[in-house]
Amino acid sequence: MSIVPSRHELRKENQENIHPHLALKEDGVKQNIVRRGALGELGNQLKDLHPEKVNNDKATKPKEKVAVQLGGIKKVDNIACKENLERKTVREKPNKESDESPDSNDYTHDIMKYMQQLELDFPIKKRFLTGTKVTASMRAKLVNWLVDVHKSFGMDHDTLFLAISVADRYLQVNRTVDRTQYQLVGTAALMLAGKFIDVYPPSLEDYLYVCNDAFNKKQLLQMEVSLIKSLDFRLGFSIPIFFLRRYCKLAEVTLEEYQLSKYILELALLEYSVAHVRPSIQAAAAVCLAQAIFNDSMTPGLTYWTPVFERVTSYTYADFKHVLHEFACIVNRAKTAKDNVVREKYASSKLMKISTNLRLQGKLIKKYAAIPVKHEMF
Known part of the structure; x- marks a missing residue:
């Protein structure tokens, strides 16, 4: 059984165990929704919870809230919300030289090709903020x-x-x-x-x-x-997490590698420099880098991007090597970045405290961090 949860399973967990409205029905407690300021410098400040939003029933004690100061914005985690618990089964590493792939008996290959075609048909342009008032x-x-x-x-x-x-x-x-x-x-x-x-x-x-x-x-x-x-009523765009699940299932990664891959992709969401990179390329770079980090490999392309991956994804290591370099630099910068909610999110024990893992300070990350990224390659 794969450690990568299916989208249906994740949705089921979200809706039954996490969503505030369902938590309200199940627990019988009125949950507090926290007001957040708009983005610090963009103008809004956090106000105290309105009295009508607070449960005054002293007989029922709400769950603990954790307050964290984020710049000028005070963030309080919603007490009705819990992070997804990923299944902790760890599979053995596959034979990476095998020509067999899980795509042989279903429509996965055709779906992947279709999603890759959507990337080409509806791309996010390079430097799309140029000429706008948004920085x-x-x-x-x-x-x-x-x-x-x-x-x-x-x-x-x-x-x-x-x-x-x-x-x-x-x-x-x-x-x-x-x-x-x-x-x-x-x-x-x-x-x-x-x-x-x-x-x-x-x-x-x-x-x-x-x-x-x-x-x-x-x-x-x-x-x-x-x-x-x-958007012409189109919302079925390709997104990196879709390709990541497929690649992780194919590689039969460990749970730590899977969590690190997600962490890398979420960190990349904040970076304008890679926003235009095709989602399938981002996913390939994330899973390859995550495996190399947790296995102390200095040659991710040679070790983890095998002919099987090249055939299934249609990418060679050279196609995303520069993106992997940028991702390594992003991971390195995140260690000291202020007000990084992604890093705080993945510091949770439920996500294996992946953002605080000492392997993120390993030789591979230091090697890439020491080399300036040439953004003209993107």
Whole structure:
């Protein structure tokens, strides 16, 4: 049995055990939804919880809340939300020289080819922020905030990747968005992605509350309409996590390697320099780097990108070597970055404290971190 959970299993866990509305029904306790400021410099500040949002029933004690200071934004984890528990079965490493693959008896190969074609048909352009009023720094702050809100709502993992993809694509076609509108774009993108993927997405009121009344109901709905029209009603874009699951299943990675691969991809969401890189390329670089890190290999291309992977993915190591280099640098920078919600998220014991693992300070990471990345290659 593969250690990589199926999307159906992850959804089931999310909706039954994590989503605030279901937790409310099961526990019989009114849960607190925390208001978050909009992005520090973008203007909004966190306010105290409204009295009407707090359960005054002293007979029922709510679960513990953990407060963390993130720059100028005080973040309190939603007490109704829990992180997904990945299954901890570890499989033996496959024979990487085998010509056999799990694709031989199903439609997986055709699906992968179709998703790769979608990457070419609907790409995120290189330097798509050029000419807009949104900067790379503003984008990083928004993504960081969206990761926090997404985690608090306990939404499907794919929802986060799709939401950021939608927000980036919107800026490609609407270059008039400024700093006062950018959080509205991100919130509407998350709401739209939640409707597309989650079985029980958060309510409209939840989004308004968590955004600290930075905008009203009418504005959020209007932005949602603007997003979907600008994207020509297309939301089935390729996202890195889709390819990552496939590649991890093919490689039969360990649980630690799987978690590290996800951590690398989520860190990459904050980086404007790789936002335009094809999702399948990002996934290939993440899984190859994760395996090399946990096996102390200095030659990830030779050791882990075998002819089987080349045939299944249609990529050689040379196709994503520069992306792997950039990912290694991103992992290295994350150790000292301030207000990095992704790093804090993956420091949880439920995610094996992967962001604090000492192997992330190994020779391979140091080797790539010492070499400047040539962004003109991207």
